[in-house]
Amino acid sequence: MTDTLAPQTPAAGERPAHRDPNVLRWLGAYASSMLGDSVYHLALSWAAVQAGTPARAGAVIAASALPRALLMLGGGVVADRLGPRRVVIGSDAVRCAAVLAVAALLHVTRPGLWPLALLALVFGTVDAVFLPAVGALPARITGRGQLARVQGMRGLAIRCAGVLGAPLGGLGVAAGGAPAAFALAGLLIAVSVPLLVSLRIRALPAEEGAGGRTGDGTEEGTGGRAGGGRPGVRSDLVAGLRHIRGHRVLAPLMLTIALGDIGFVGPLNVGLTLLADRRGWGASGMGWVLAGFGVGAGAASLLITVRGRLPHAGRAAGWAILAGSVAIGALGHVPALAGAVAVAVLVGLFTGLSGALCGALLQTQADPACLGRVTAVAGLVSLGLAPLSMPFAAAAIGAWGLGPVFVASAAVCGLGGAVALCAPDLRRAELPG
Template sequence: MTAIGTLSAPAPAAQRPAHRDPNVLRWLAAYMSSMIGDNVYYIALSWAAVQSGTAAQAGVVMTVSAVPRALLMLGGGVIADRFGPRKVVIGSDAVRCAAVLAVAALLFATSPGLWLLAVLSLVFGTVDAVFMPAVGALPARVTSRDQLARVQGMRGLAIRFANVAGATLGGLCVALGGAAAAFGLAGMLIALSVPLLISVRMTDLPTDAAGGAHDMDGAGVAGASADKEHARVAADKTGAGAVQAKPAGAPAWRDLRDGLGYIRRHRVLAPLIAAIALGDLGFVGPLNVGLTLLADQRGWGASGMGWVLAGFGTGAGAAALLLTVRGRLPRAGRVAAVALLVGSVAIGALAFVSSVAAAVVVALFVGLFAGLSGALCGALLQTQTDPAYLGRVSSVSGIVSLGLAPLSMPLTAAAIGWWGTGPVFVTSAAVCGLGGVLALCVGPLRRAELTK
């Protein structure tokens, strides 16, 4: 498969730091513009849904997108690897932009009701199933392996900024021009990411040990000639096992099966994804639903909950800044495991503080250590994965974070109603801590570094 319209260049031997690399900064600007647009979109969608129906109906509209995202994300990873993450992200952003601007125009002209918002949410969720694995596969194509930790830190800072800027811009637009104006702004911000992404140079996939080369757009492993199309590719030192190269036009289900098999055989990726899953399952419930219920029980009010969330955001931002400045941390696998353990202890402690000030301090530690472990796990996922499989690996990790972990939120709310905040927070912390224990117990993951 050839890469049409793709700017490419081999990675230079001595590459400048990611935060000073114009190519990485263009990618980061595109990512940040898209994320700000996403935040404005969700504010516009929630406001329009509330104005057009009941609270329950608005909740349904907001969650419609989760179904196709969870069901189709594995297929999205296959698409990202087959056609190349940059082209998939550009195409996804173009579709999302067109859908949002079309809804904005309809809202300016008429009042179509909840059905239009539900369709938009469904389209967004379907496109997200392709968009998210491709976004996860992009960093390895725009920088060298030794800069991936710094890129993860920069990405974390971009997310924090996008959350604040998106909420501010979305609220301002809704107040001044209604949901239609907010949808219009979201579409323009998403559109801005497209020319920026087009200007980003992609690096070639590395040549494998058998002499073949990864296709520029990530379609798979190709032999040096047609005779070698089915050649075996030697296993790398991570112990993932030999991978059978696939001819062009191979069925998508075979690519999916090979991706899952690659993860299962990999001595670092398999336990790493399991550790990420445990961390997310233990983290999402308490910090989303649980914190609201805890603030209500303690009498902290909405402002108190806001301060606690600000403490968490500050800690997570500090972790991202640390990686951005340092670039990499030695013994990344061990540090990620310890950070996950410390963060889990802080999650459990959050249920036993009585004052807002103490809760803010504890939340800051939760954000710092959870943010550090999350960024390091993301960087390890990038460095340990063969770039030709990054889309599929990102899709499996994304299903855990965006498909399974949110399911814990209604369970957390119900469990707090039955047993109270203390036991539920401690149980969630134990689940989160199991991820750190797993990472420490599995030797290849514990010894994993950010460079090979």
């Protein structure tokens, strides 16, 4: 029987993710948290610019990156030890309290940049445990056959938060300045907490019936599952890294993700701004190109959500990365705005599709007991290493021009697709159905 693109039929007794109240509660919590995060970033940028020089404001906005990168791997260990739901609840509670505290402080006084810098550091530190836990949580709320669909739903939530966050933050600033925008962000994050508390957590496969996790919403840590003792944090981290290195799918998948992100981040974040400026499109033109990218990425997420899975997932991810890399290279050579928007739709479609497939493969291939650590490594690659390409991209554009740098970035991205297609186990990897 040949594979088709018909919607996935769930396994016996397994409810489709988009009809599962448990998954929908998670989706509501995640969407609310991401929306609050988007509003927070706008409020932080606005408040920092109003309180200091542009250089100092930029330092404040970037302050969260360092603790997030330094602590991310340890955050994966925490997520696996304490359980992802518990960590996400605690993280959102801390973020909510911190944002509301700064909102109250800004409402009664003008303290300068120090509370904003402290808030950014708190967010970066909390993100280091929040992001791995968020990545590990889907596997605990639904069956393996629904994880691809959940990745699509997650992508839709991210796109919606990106579209709605800036206008909501702007309304908050217009209504009451930075304090009102921060308060709105805190309230949106707060909405996620009761929804997360109500989630029912599934047992890990190796712990079914062992009392480690139950279906009544309780959750215990996983530390020391093998060997009867509880190893140290360092041992847990080393075990997670060994799990990735020795896995025939995860090891090339991590390299694929790294090359794809490094090749993608520079053109989108630095190259697009310079491209819009040199082509005379202005800020509005750049906004249209970004909108095209968002439409394409949203369409890819919707496709995964509706279909539930795609056949030959590893192969499809590799070809999607290659197609996306061609579109990235073409974007730097399109003279007209309409053409650039059309190419950006293709970039978003192919990169969104490959991202969802890679995320679903990561979820289904990793040992559930190590999923926080596996997600932490992927997050460190995307949020720690990939942004380092931006200053190099800017310097290269100044030296060689836009076209060659877009082509070089496309080549790096394309290498990720080549890895996926040349690694036999990754190429043959399938999503459960």
